[in-house]
Amino acid sequence: MTEILQKLGMPAPASSHAQGIDDFIGYIHLLMLALFIGWMGYYVLALFRFRKGANPKADYTGVKSSMSTYLEIGVALIEAVLLVGFAIPLWAHAVDEMPVGKGDPKTDPIELQIMGMQFKWNAHFAGPDGKMGRQIQTEASQGNPFGIDAKDPAAKDDVVCVAGEPFKLPVNREAICRISSMDVIHSFKVAALRVGQDAIPGMSIPVHFKPTKIGKFVVTCAQLCGSGHSVMRGDFEVVSQEDFDKWFAEKSKAGGGGNSFE
Amino acid sequence: MEIPYTDKARPDTGLYNAKVGIWLFLASEIMLFGALFSSYILLRVQAPLGDWPAMRLGWPHGLLNIPIGTFNTAVLITSSVTVVMAWASLKMGKLAAFRRYMVVTLVCAFGFLGVKSYEYNEKFTHYELRLKSGEVYTGHLAVNGKHPGFWSLSDIWNLDRLNKEKVATVEFVADPKKESHGAKHAEASHEHVTLKPKVADIAHLDAFIPRNHPFFAIYFTITALHGLHVLGGALVMGYFAFPGSRMWKTKPEQFTNRIEVVGLFWHFVDLVWIFLFPVVYLL
Amino acid sequence: MSTATSTQHASAHGHEAEHHHEPGFWQKYVFSTDHKVIGIQYGLTSLVFLLFGFLLMLCMRLQLANPGKPVAIFGNLLETILGEGAKGGIMSADLYNSFGAMHGTIMVFLGVVPLAFGAFGNYVTPLQIGAPDMAFPRLNMASYHLFFWGGVLMLGSFFVPGGTAKSGWTSYSPLATVAEFGRPFNGQTLWLIGMVLLISSSLLGAVNFITTIIQLRTKGMSWMRLPFFVWAQFVTGFLLLLAFPPLEAAGILQLMDNLLHTSFFLPTGLVVGGETLPVSGGGSPLLWQHLFWFLGHPEVYVLILPAMGIVAEVIANNTRKPLWGYKSMVYSVMSIGFLSFIVWAHHMYLTGMGTKVSTFFQTTTMMISIPSVIILTALFISLWGGSIRFNTPMLFAVSFLPMFGIGGLTGLPLGFNASDIFLHDSYYVIGHFHYVVAPGTIFGLFAGIYYWFPKMTGRRMNEVLGQIHFWLSLVGMNLVFAPMFIQGIRGMSRRMADGGTTYFGADDIAIHLNKSITHSALLLAVAQIPFIINLFLSIKSGRKVEGDNPWGATTLDWATPTPPPHGNFATEPVVYRGPYEYSVPGAPADFIPQDRKP
Amino acid sequence: MSDHSHSNSPAAAGHDDHDIAGHVRVYLGVFLALLVGTVVTVGLYYVHFESMAVTITIALFIASIKAFLVAGYFMHLLSEKKMIYSMLAVTGVFFFALGALTLWSSNDMPRNTEMKALYSR
Numbered sequence A: 001m002t003e004i005l006q007k008l009g010m011p012a013p014a015s016s017h018a019q020g021i022d023d024f025i026g027y028i029h030l031l032m033l034a035l036f037i038g039w040m041g042y043y044v045l046a047l048f049r050f051r052k053g054a055n056p057k058a059d060y061t062g063v064k065s066s067m068s069t070y071l072e073i074g075v076a077l078i079e080a081v082l083l084v085g086f087a088i089p090l091w092a093h094a095v096d097e098m099p100v101g102k103g104d105p106k107t108d109p110i111e112l113q114i115m116g117m118q119f120k121w122n123a124h125f126a127g128p129d130g131k132m133g134r135q136i137q138t139e140a141s142q143g144n145p146f147g148i149d150a151k152d153p154a155a156k157d158d159v160v161c162v163a164g165e166p167f168k169l170p171v172n173r174e175a176i177c178r179i180s181s182m183d184v185i186h187s188f189k190v191a192a193l194r195v196g197q198d199a200i201p202g203m204s205i206p207v208h209f210k211p212t213k214i215g216k217f218v219v220t221c222a223q224l225c226g227s228g229h230s231v232m233r234g235d236f237e238v239v240s241q242e243d244f245d246k247w248f249a250e251k252s253k254a255g256g257g258g259n260s261f262e
Numbered sequence B: 001m002e003i004p005y006t007d008k009a010r011p012d013t014g015l016y017n018a019k020v021g022i023w024l025f026l027a028s029e030i031m032l033f034g035a036l037f038s039s040y041i042l043l044r045v046q047a048p049l050g051d052w053p054a055m056r057l058g059w060p061h062g063l064l065n066i067p068i069g070t071f072n073t074a075v076l077i078t079s080s081v082t083v084v085m086a087w088a089s090l091k092m093g094k095l096a097a098f099r100r101y102m103v104v105t106l107v108c109a110f111g112f113l114g115v116k117s118y119e120y121n122e123k124f125t126h127y128e129l130r131l132k133s134g135e136v137y138t139g140h141l142a143v144n145g146k147h148p149g150f151w152s153l154s155d156i157w158n159l160d161r162l163n164k165e166k167v168a169t170v171e172f173v174a175d176p177k178k179e180s181h182g183a184k185h186a187e188a189s190h191e192h193v194t195l196k197p198k199v200a201d202i203a204h205l206d207a208f209i210p211r212n213h214p215f216f217a218i219y220f221t222i223t224a225l226h227g228l229h230v231l232g233g234a235l236v237m238g239y240f241a242f243p244g245s246r247m248w249k250t251k252p253e254q255f256t257n258r259i260e261v262v263g264l265f266w267h268f269v270d271l272v273w274i275f276l277f278p279v280v281y282l283l
Numbered sequence C: 001m002s003t004a005t006s007t008q009h010a011s012a013h014g015h016e017a018e019h020h021h022e023p024g025f026w027q028k029y030v031f032s033t034d035h036k037v038i039g040i041q042y043g044l045t046s047l048v049f050l051l052f053g054f055l056l057m058l059c060m061r062l063q064l065a066n067p068g069k070p071v072a073i074f075g076n077l078l079e080t081i082l083g084e085g086a087k088g089g090i091m092s093a094d095l096y097n098s099f100g101a102m103h104g105t106i107m108v109f110l111g112v113v114p115l116a117f118g119a120f121g122n123y124v125t126p127l128q129i130g131a132p133d134m135a136f137p138r139l140n141m142a143s144y145h146l147f148f149w150g151g152v153l154m155l156g157s158f159f160v161p162g163g164t165a166k167s168g169w170t171s172y173s174p175l176a177t178v179a180e181f182g183r184p185f186n187g188q189t190l191w192l193i194g195m196v197l198l199i200s201s202s203l204l205g206a207v208n209f210i211t212t213i214i215q216l217r218t219k220g221m222s223w224m225r226l227p228f229f230v231w232a233q234f235v236t237g238f239l240l241l242l243a244f245p246p247l248e249a250a251g252i253l254q255l256m257d258n259l260l261h262t263s264f265f266l267p268t269g270l271v272v273g274g275e276t277l278p279v280s281g282g283g284s285p286l287l288w289q290h291l292f293w294f295l296g297h298p299e300v301y302v303l304i305l306p307a308m309g310i311v312a313e314v315i316a317n318n319t320r321k322p323l324w325g326y327k328s329m330v331y332s333v334m335s336i337g338f339l340s341f342i343v344w345a346h347h348m349y350l351t352g353m354g355t356k357v358s359t360f361f362q363t364t365t366m367m368i369s370i371p372s373v374i375i376l377t378a379l380f381i382s383l384w385g386g387s388i389r390f391n392t393p394m395l396f397a398v399s400f401l402p403m404f405g406i407g408g409l410t411g412l413p414l415g416f417n418a419s420d421i422f423l424h425d426s427y428y429v430i431g432h433f434h435y436v437v438a439p440g441t442i443f444g445l446f447a448g449i450y451y452w453f454p455k456m457t458g459r460r461m462n463e464v465l466g467q468i469h470f471w472l473s474l475v476g477m478n479l480v481f482a483p484m485f486i487q488g489i490r491g492m493s494r495r496m497a498d499g500g501t502t503y504f505g506a507d508d509i510a511i512h513l514n515k516s517i518t519h520s521a522l523l524l525a526v527a528q529i530p531f532i533i534n535l536f537l538s539i540k541s542g543r544k545v546e547g548d549n550p551w552g553a554t555t556l557d558w559a560t561p562t563p564p565p566h567g568n569f570a571t572e573p574v575v576y577r578g579p580y581e582y583s584v585p586g587a588p589a590d591f592i593p594q595d596r597k598p
Numbered sequence D: 001m002s003d004h005s006h007s008n009s010p011a012a013a014g015h016d017d018h019d020i021a022g023h024v025r026v027y028l029g030v031f032l033a034l035l036v037g038t039v040v041t042v043g044l045y046y047v048h049f050e051s052m053a054v055t056i057t058i059a060l061f062i063a064s065i066k067a068f069l070v071a072g073y074f075m076h077l078l079s080e081k082k083m084i085y086s087m088l089a090v091t092g093v094f095f096f097a098l099g100a101l102t103l104w105s106s107n108d109m110p111r112n113t114e115m116k117a118l119y120s121r
């Protein structure tokens, strides 16, 4: 079933949890298909066989068997199985079970802040010091959406990608993105990773995933956010750990928070 | 065919039409005020810890005038009993008594609204002042030596307006500081201080109006909506007490039913207040 | 309307206090308190709105077919009317968004609800329960006028500076407040005031309908003898009554945000366009969503239940046999009504929901699909053993079943939170709900129009034009909405002014489908022409009906004179049996009306 | 005199003036109780309880009693018809659902979600 979905154009899964979700989507569609085909067969038959020409006298009682009851119970049971067996655990895994690091900076989840803004996506990593710079409201602007305080020493080495500059993530390593927004609601959706989370101002909601494929990915804004909604595209690249380290070190040296803004 | 059950009850439900109608309407009103109360709870639960005004968006305690609120509660309760007495008078066939009770009810209703508008005005002329130095005051404002009058909305000032009209300094009569947390205004014992802050030193200045704080926003919205219900109910009762009571001569039963229905609405308005009063005044 | 004159005469000499003078034009057609006139007022107004909503969508579809190029057909017109927003005939993104918001709003609140609940409910319900009118005729008139002016206000908002509401029919805060911040009477404000009027209208309507059904059932019309249509209206009434007030409250709060700059839905620290928004903050954007969807979900059942009711009537009548499992349908419709109040947050899975809450909501969502399955199954099974007449109303009714089936089934992957992560706000959602509202509800409503037209006018609609209308619509609808599932599976997001070209390559199949969908929408537009012609021509020149009960129906609406006079029934009807006594063994005719003495 | 006061109102269904007079006494009693309730609520406000929760519970408890009195006696809910009870029961459930589910949703969020402004000032 997932193959069929992919033939229809569903992007190939590129994260560790994507396959589970795809399988699940496949199972539901199997159920739907079975119901649809079954009922359509019955329906066409009924319409044909009981057209007025063929059956001038209607039958007062109609169907006597309790097939339909079994069918309804069957549908309910399958839904219950899908619910308990798949949907709930998948969600718990994808949303709630945050990966925890073991203290090794090379394999620990990499954390970043993602901020939606009309009409760009911005990313902010703590620099090599592991600390994000202080963020203050009065500093926030188009060029410095995170409001990073240039005076804070912790900000000096932060890695910040703003104004549509693509950011990078290492492959096969958990990433935790804290999704937020500075103005209206946006939605951070990466179809290929099967990741979606609304970016809601006043909230900072973590999503986590483990990209398993190297390549370029697109962040779609999936929530109406104004006139630029349809062009609010974000880009990022999943690269090997080495490439990531190189990029990260360069970005960090080029100056984090304070320096890179006007 | 005439529409049945406008005066007599339908045998199987035991109800006349308007009774069903008003209860359905009240059910929708329950959901309306339910949504507003839910909003109140949500806003309050997620407000930062700490009391306003010390904490900018903390939740204020004891900001409203409790004696006046208590008085208004009593007024509304009185009107509720008089309206049911008016109905009982009709049941006993006493039109004159009915009318007397209705008049009392109307006096209560407009009394309630009058007191409410006094309270509103008290808030509209009360200010929150934050200086850039970090000091916080509440109190009364005078611009160019002029204190705002009763219900003149054009006298409401904020920082933007001060700047736009190039006012350099204002006069501010600060309320006595509150006692410890959550306590009432401690009045007589502390004196009012008059400040003369430079506008350039002001970080925030706004009257106690809806936009200043979510508490004011929800307080004004719910009480205003409640006030509109009071006004609407009063107008309808005024109609039935005088011109509408002609119906008593032709269709006494239907008239009595109408009074019962209006009464039900009025009690509901009272009910809302019974919850509104402790929630916004006391808690 | 031949009998109208005679009633008028009767009431001219009448003894009723309310009708002591000859009603003039205004009294008779504009300020009428007769439920049938009000029903027709609702019907015509909402059809016009429906057409208008469709035209908005046609402009959008034409834009999507050629992003960045002038809109075909309507381009010049748009530029003439709207100026800047449609410069060179190209819709600006803002204009696209406002058309989208207004398409949704108009279709739902000004088109389908007034047509399904206001028009059919008003016209048919009192007739089917054997009542002379609604319980509160003057309230009824007031609801129509509130609806009308609410609609006018909404339309007027196209012409205020800044244009009409452009934040989706869901009008999410903070966007709805921020979009035109500082412009006091913007389109969003008018939208909100319009909504408050529409909601008030629906509330009055709901009170009236429920009271009527509880109180004015005629002798012998016990609950289990009510036609299914009446049950559907009854439950719909409760949905409107109890779900709408929270949206009214939310509307008032958002109005405060827009006009007085309060912060009910605005959190602390908003920075818009690099500037800190001058509001206090401290509000919650999610509060709006909760209040909106608390209405929003029951609302979708408001859209579907009346249509299901109509379909049940038409199917029973044209299969010439009783509905199969009438009782289970009644219980199902009640459970749908009840459950629909506790599933709303399935529209909000991606707003940051923990496992517990989302489990609760997806469980209730799955539970609510069961009664839908039961109703659908009962209707399907009702076909078996029938003697099916394929006239136009029946064609629409019978094709409602698989169309609603597709729409309903595609609701399932949306209802499970895990799959919704991928499908949320994609064209899959658009496909899902259009299958339920367009070939679902709209087909049900078409069936109703063709079915009750003879009762309203004394004439039939043309069968040939009807069949053309049906087949073209069926094909058109499917060609429009089926490809949307593929677009959704490909990850194409909704509300994209450029049709998704920013995210996909121009040669992507998802984008190519935009063109074919647009062409199919044009086909769909063409398909409506025979209907409009048919509707207006048949009033004057349709074939006259033979007798008061042309379809050989059992329910009381067909026991009245045609068209029914003021007061409906000559004498109070008495009901002796259930609503669908068709093809009773041993009976002389293949139907026994409910009011035939045993 | 009581020809037209024959009414279907439950409070007085088929009863005469005497009963109404009895009702009137009840109304006055309820009125007094409501006033007392108001005074008690306000009085308790000036007694400072340790926790906010206690204060809220007590205040709302008294309000509920007052509401019960108004609804039960003034609105005759104590002797109302079944139809009205069922309507109000349904409304009550949804009223509760609206408040409770909304609150619950805003408390159950993905782990580590932060509900605060992104910026520190």
Ligand code: HEA
Residues within 6 Å of the ligand: A035, A036, A039, A040, A043, C170, C300, C301, C303, C304, C346, C347, C365, C366, C368, C369, C370, C372, C373, C376, C377, C401, C402, C404, C405, C406, C407, C408, C409, C411, C412, C414, C415, C416, C420, C423, C424, C425, C429, C432, C433, C436, C437, C441
């Ligand atoms: C009439 C309108 C209507 C109806 C009836 C439904 C019915 C259902 N809807 Fe839908 N829905 C909408 C209108 C409707 N919806 C709208 C307008 C939106 C979008 C709003 C927006 O965001 O703008 C939406 C969005 C929406 C979402 C949110 C998606 C998202 O934004 O991510 C969800 C998620 O749970 C959902 C679920 C369901 C479910 C489970 C049902 C169930 O009730 C369905 C139950 C029915 C069945 C299960 C079918 C049973 C039939 C058979 C078994 C027979 C089969 C036979 C054949 C096919 C021949 N809907």
Ligand code: HEA
Residues within 6 Å of the ligand: C047, C048, C050, C051, C054, C057, C061, C100, C101, C103, C104, C105, C107, C108, C112, C167, C168, C169, C170, C303, C430, C434, C437, C438, C439, C442, C480, C494, C495, C496, C497, C521, C524, C528, C531, C532, C535
């Ligand atoms: C009842 C609800 C309803 C109905 C019937 C429809 C009908 C249609 N809708 Fe709509 N739609 C919505 C509700 C509805 N829609 C909503 C809520 C949204 C979301 C908005 C948002 O994003 O905020 C939406 C969004 C939406 C989109 C997505 C836009 C986007 O995300 O960018 C599209 C895209 O193609 C679309 C297309 C259509 C089409 C082609 C029809 C066709 O089926 C239309 C067919 C129309 C008819 C069949 C009417 C015929 C009328 C007559 C015949 C009247 C005759 C008149 C007289 C006699 C005077 N709709």
Ligand code: CUA
Residues within 6 Å of the ligand: A116, A119, A185, A186, A187, A221, A222, A223, A224, A225, A226, A228, A229, A230, A232
């Ligand atoms: Cu950002 Cu849409």
Ligand SMILES: [Cu+2]
Residues within 6 Å of the ligand: C296, C297, C300, C343, C344, C346, C347
């Ligand atoms: Cu829903």
